[in-house]
Structures are given as C-alpha cells and as structure tokens.
Amino acid sequence: MKKHLLSIDDLTREDIERILHRAESFAEVSGREIKKVPTLRGRTVINLFYEASTRTSSSFEIAAKRLSADLVNVKSAGSSVDKGESLKDTVQTLSAYDPAAIVFRSPSAGAAGLVARWTTASVVNAGDGKREHPTQALLDVYTLRRHRRKLDGLNVWIVGDVLHSRVARSNILAFTRMGCRVTVCGPPTLIPRGVEALGCDVSPTLEGVGEADVIYALRMQHERMTGSFVPSLREYAAQYQINSRRLGAGQLLMHPGPVNRGVELSADVIDSPQALITEQVQSGVVVRMAVLYELLAGAPTGAEAPIHPEPQPA
Ligand code: ASP
Numbered sequence: 001m002k003k004h005l006l007s008i009d010d011l012t013r014e015d016i017e018r019i020l021h022r023a024e025s026f027a028e029v030s031g032r033e034i035k036k037v038p039t040l041r042g043r044t045v046i047n048l049f050y051e052a053s054t055r056t057s058s059s060f061e062i063a064a065k066r067l068s069a070d071l072v073n074v075k076s077a078g079s080s081v082d083k084g085e086s087l088k089d090t091v092q093t094l095s096a097y098d099p100a101a102i103v104f105r106s107p108s109a110g111a112a113g114l115v116a117r118w119t120t121a122s123v124v125n126a127g128d129g130k131r132e133h134p135t136q137a138l139l140d141v142y143t144l145r146r147h148r149r150k151l152d153g154l155n156v157w158i159v160g161d162v163l164h165s166r167v168a169r170s171n172i173l174a175f176t177r178m179g180c181r182v183t184v185c186g187p188p189t190l191i192p193r194g195v196e197a198l199g200c201d202v203s204p205t206l207e208g209v210g211e212a213d214v215i216y217a218l219r220m221q222h223e224r225m226t227g228s229f230v231p232s233l234r235e236y237a238a239q240y241q242i243n244s245r246r247l248g249a250g251q252l253l254m255h256p257g258p259v260n261r262g263v264e265l266s267a268d269v270i271d272s273p274q275a276l277i278t279e280q281v282q283s284g285v286v287v288r289m290a291v292l293y294e295l296l297a298g299a300p301t302g303a304e305a306p307i308h309p310e311p312q313p314a
Pocket of ligand 1: 166218
C-alpha cells in the first residue's frame with residue numbers, strides 16, 4: 001500500500017480486501033471489554049480538521065486510541081489558523097512533533113495532497129471539499145459486505161446531490177472496484193458532467209430504482225451550493241426522497257450521515273431495519289483502525305512480515 005491514503009484510486013482491489021480483512025480482526029477487538037491493542041504505542045496521530053465533522057473525527061479519534069497511539073486533535077477554529085496562519089505553516093508546525101500520521105479534513109478539493117507534500121507523516125484524507133472521502137467508502141464497502149458477502153454484480157444506486165458529494169465520488173470508485181454496478185441518480189443540475197467516466201450509469205429519475213439491491217442516499221450539501229440547484233427542497237423530496245413507498249422490501253438503505261430528515265430520507269425508512277446507517281457509523285471505527293494499521297504498521301509490499309497478524313491484547 002502507498003504511504004498516504006488520499007483517494008480510493010490509491011488502492012487496488014487487493015488493498016481494499018486486505019483493509020476489510022484487517023477491519024474484521026479489529027471488530028473482534030472492539031467486542032472485548034478492553035478494546036485496545038498496543039500496535040501504535042509511542043506513535044503520534046494528529047487529527048487536523050478544517051471543516052465540521054462528527055462521525056469522521058470521533059471515529060478516527062477512537063481508532064487511534066484503540067491502537068494505543070498518542071492523539072492530538074486540532075480544529076481550525078480556535079487554532080492559529082484563526083490568527084491567519086497558512087495551511088503550510090500549520091502543517092510544518094505540527095510536523096515538528098514527528099507524527100506518524102496526519103488525518104486531514106478540508107473544504108478545499110486537493111488540499112490533502114498538498115499536506116502530503118509538506119510533511120513526512122502519512123496523510124489520510126478525511127474529506128477534501130467535494131473531491132474524495134476514501135475512508136467513508138471503505139467503511140461503506142465493509143458494512144455492505146457484512147450483509148451481502150458477494151459484491152460482484154450487486155446493483156447500487158447512489159441518489160441525491162452527487163455534484164457536491166465527495167462520498168459519491170469515492171463510493172463510485174470503491175463499489176465499482178469491488179465489482180458492483182453503480183447508477184447515480186438525481187436532478188440533472190446535481191449530477192456532474194462526465195461522471196460516467198468513473199464507471200457508473202446515470203439516471204435522472206428514480207424509475208428503475210426498484211432493481212437496486214442497495215440504495216445509497218446523499219445529503220443535500222447546502223454548504224457547497226453557490227446557487228439554486230433545485231426549485232425547492234419540497235419539490236426535490238417529492239421526486240427523489242427515499243421513503244417507504246420507494247424502498248422495496250429486499251433493498252438495503254445506506255447514507256453517510258448527517259441525514260436531513262424529511263429531505264433525502266423520510267423518518268420511517270431511517271428507522272427501518274433495512275437502514276444500515278448506524279452500522280456504517282460503527283464500521284467507521286474498525287475500518288479506520290485498519291487504515292491506520294495498514295499505513296503505519298502494515299508490511300510494505302514484498303516484505304516478509306505476516307499479512308494478517310492477529311492483534312495482541314495490550
Ligand atoms: N459526512 C459526509 C462528508 O463529510 C457526508 C456529508 O457530509 O453529507 O462528506
């Protein structure tokens with residue numbers, strides 16, 4: 001595996017399989033009373049977040065702590081960024097602590113790649129603008145695999161604001177890499193031009209969603225919208241909301257969170273047994289443990305270290 005995880009494109013299918021396998025072994029650790037392994041003892045992980053986050057920041061924090069790393073959380077609000085310090089200076093300052101990894105979230109597409117150039121630490125992209133969110137896609141693949149062992153040929157529909165969604169981009173790449181057939185669906189104003197080049201189909205309506213094995217709904221990303229992309233949320237919901245009328249009995253429902261209740265999803269489907277939303281959050285911890293493990297402690301390609309050493313109790 002490469003030194004950084006900036007995009008799903010950094011991973012082969014084999015890399016993804018290895019991360020999923022590792023995450024499964026960490027799920028066993030998470031079931032213990034003492035949920036800790038010594039793997040990253042003495043290593044430092046810095047969570048550097050320039051944008052709001054609940055799930056991603058908390059699960060990376062728990063993941064680093066369960067691997068016994070020393071963790072530092074830096075949020076742009078309240079840091080020297082407020083005093084005008086540049087991203088480069090902030091990264092170089094934090095790199096003075098010799099971190100093993102910097103987990104970085106930013107509102108700017110491509111910013112994680114810049115951070116990787118300014119530090120000797122491994123960089124994990126925890127979401128860069130509307131570009132990518134690779135660990136979200138990995139935890140989604142992990143969650144789905146717990147329900148459908150075979151992903152090859154699975155029909156996945158990603159519905160909603162694809163244009164502003166880094167999750168959509170990473171998930172199209174990850175799901176197709178795992179053999180799924182992916183269709184993106186939403187109002188034409190919210191579908192990026194040329195998205196088919198990522199290997200998915202496009203549907204401007206929900207007609208045909210009944211064929212899906214999995215419906216993956218996206219949040220309306222108001223914070224990234226500069227204009228008006230839909231006439232109104234009510235009209236959007238009328239045409240694209242996943243509700244109990246549109247969710248078939250055998251279909252699984254996913255969403256990266258946070259959910260806008262009553263917009264992309266109706267309250268009843270959020271709370272239905274078909275919804276994997278809470279399970280996706282749980283998967284975030286073990287998958288992020290696996291990513292940190294692979295980047296910081298995994299065997300480099302061709303090295304002799306065992307591929308799947310069992311985690312040892314601390
Ligand atoms: N939590 C995800 C992200 O940070 C999805 C979302 O915000 O809608 O991209």
